[in-house]
Amino acid sequence: MxxxxxxxxxxxxxxxxxxxxxxxxxxxxxxxxxxxxxxxxxxxxxxxxxxxxxxxxxxxxxxxxxxxxxxxxxxxxxxxxxxxxxxxxxxxxxxxxxxxxxxxxxxxxxxxxxxxxxxxxxxxxxxxxxxxxxxxxxxxxxxxxxxxxxxxxxxxxxxxxxxxxxxxxxxxxxxxxxxxxxxxxxxxxxxxxxxxxxxxxxxxxxxxxxYAVQLAEHTGRGPVRAGVGHASIAPYEAFTTADGDSVLIGVQNDREWARLAAGVLGRPDLAEDPEFATNRERVRNRTRTDAIVAEVVGALPTAAVTAGLDEAGIAYGRVNEMADVLAHPQLAARDRxxxxxxxxxxxxxxxxxxxxxxxxxxxxxxxxxxxxxxxxxxxxxxxxxxxxxxxxxxxx
The missing domain is CATH 3.40.50.10540 (Crotonobetainyl-coa:carnitine coa-transferase; domain 1)
Incomplete structure (x- = not known):
């Protein structure tokens, strides 16, 4: 009832x-x-x-x-x-x-x-x-x-x-x-x-x-503008696949970075490299970090990229247009x-x-x-x- x-x-x-x-x-x-x-x-x-x-x-x-x-x-x-x-x-x-x-x-x-x-x-x-x-x-x-x-x-x-x-x-x-x-x-x-x-x-x-208020309170500056990326985390950015799709990949910690490096990038050595092993170093070397990911992702079709990310347990999202949202399979499956x-x-x-x-x-x-x-x-x-x-x- x-x-x-x-x-x-x-x-x-x-x-x-x-x-x-x-x-x-x-x-x-x-x-x-x-x-x-x-x-x-x-x-x-x-x-x-x-x-x-x-x-x-x-x-x-x-x-x-x-x-x-x-x-x-x-x-x-x-x-x-x-x-x-x-x-x-x-x-x-x-x-x-x-x-x-x-x-x-x-x-x-x-x-x-x-x-x-x-x-x-x-x-x-x-x-x-x-x-x-x-x-x-x-x-x-x-x-x-x-x-x-x-x-x-x-x-x-x-x-x-x-x-x-x-x-x-x-x-x-x-x-x-x-x-x-x-x-x-x-x-x-x-x-x-x-x-x-x-x-x-x-x-x-x-x-x-x-977050920005607290950052400014304690450092005297706000976060840098980072487009669709994240000012304090790397890699956390949209990367273009060989099909021309944009996939936003978000790595939250060093364990995830190790899985991404080994399972998707084919570079397990990056998890131990002192220039990339920790988030602080990856942010400091953001241009190089993003370039490494972009090179691999750009050579693969979207399906291969997303399958690899799924297998490695890495968070990602398609950068959808609003027309894609109207047909989003998750919204449809949950009867939204x-x-x-x-x-x-x-x-x-x-x-x-x-x-x-x-x-x-x-x-x-x-x-x-x-x-x-x-x-x-x-x-x-x-x-x-x-x-x-x-x-x-x-x-x-």
Whole structure:
């Protein structure tokens, strides 16, 4: 018999846009929470318009981040619209927002104000830099926060810096936001007390980059940019086979190096050579180390390279294009793909990363803008005449 999802019965009201907070609340929805997404009347979450990649109508970001939610579109600048939102918020277990700096406070919907009014509520303010300090009023977008955190300075090749290829600061912040909400709800179960929480993208991505922070703290420098390689390990690099494929080979310790040298490179002597025997020496002689591996790998077909690595017990990975990921045999074998309905038709997406073995996750459609507004207002007790009044005001 299927169990009950852990957040079933919880209501989350989220004044959200872009990536960070939508990423957090999508996970809450999948584990059973009712997530009501508050959107700007008319245009909605601006991530809806990032592109038209999904069937020529919906953005890839919006499709990824907003399944299993309800869309409530309202103009909070209209008094009756703000009043409707306040009535909705009053019954929520969790209220979260990642609006522009100061916007939620002006509406009385910041975490401190809400928890003072509703002591059992878990309220979350997610921002780029936080409510205090010299950056408090700055707008923050993922790439800018990646740069401020130092991540850009350690990503890329020796010649060229690069940001991470996905919204790393947003996803880090969203991950911590979901975690913080879950911990706060558990605390509430034990103490009866809600919580006002403030999370920032800068804090989250700087923590994720903690190795580089520690290295700089103790040596005065960050790691060198090493492309797809590793600044502190060798060989740990992509090598091209005779077929033209790129295979990333990662050797974590000297025992693995000995196995690679004997089983793949045909050079068991390298395990004893003082210039290559230890990782420190291999890093010091990285150019020569990589050249030795590249020469052997470059002379062999991909199948022979991967078979040799498998036999020697060496970690490796194909450098896949995104089209290869869509057909990845491991994702297919583990049934990682699902089909979700949306306003533009069915879309293929990945299953939640964590699922309870006896309880399927909540996997419902991506909502159209304002699709659930009148349904939710009716649940709140609005009569047909009152709904008509809200429409006449331009609030919904």
């Amino acid at each position: 299927a169990g009950v999802l852990p957040l079933q019965g919880m209501t989350v009201v989220s004044l959200e846009h872009a990536v960070a907070l939508p990423f957090a609340t999508r996970h809450l929805a999948e584990y059973g929470a009712r997530v009501i997404k508050i959107e700007r009347l008319g245009s909605g979450d601006f991530a809806r318009a990032y592109d038209d990649a999904v069937r020529g109508e919906m953005s890839a970001h919006f499709s990824w981040l907003n399944r299993s939610k309800e869309s409530f579109a309202v103009d909070v600048k209209v008094p009756s619209g703000l009043a409707a939102l306040e009535r909705l918020v009053a019954g929520a277990d969790v209220v979260a927002q990642n609006l522009s700096p100061g916007a939620a406070a002006r509406l009385g919907l910041d975490a401190a104000t809400l928890t003072a009014r509703y002591p059992r509520m878990v309220a979350v303010d997610l921002s780029g830099y936080g409510p205090t300090g010299p950056y408090a009023g700055r707008r923050a977008y993922d790439m800018l926060v990646q740069a401020e955190s130092g991540l850009v300075s350690v990503t890329g090749t020796p010649e060229h810096m690069a940001k991470a290829g996905f919204a790393a600061a947003d996803v880090a912040a969203g991950t911590y936001a979901a975690q913080a909400i879950l911990v706060a709800l558990l605390r509430r179960e034990r103490t009866g007390e809600g919580a006002a929480l403030a999370l920032t993208m800068l804090d989250a991505i700087t923590e994720w980059n903690g 793909w699902i089909e979700i309905d949306s306003p533009v038709g069915p879309v293929r997406q990945l299953r939640p990363v964590v699922e309870f073995p006896d309880t399927p996750p909540r996997l419902e459609p991506v909502p159209a803008l304002g699709e659930h507004t009148e349904k939710i207002l009716t649940e709140l007790g609005y009569s047909p005449d009152q709904l008509a009044g809200l429409r006449a005001d331009g609030a919904i």
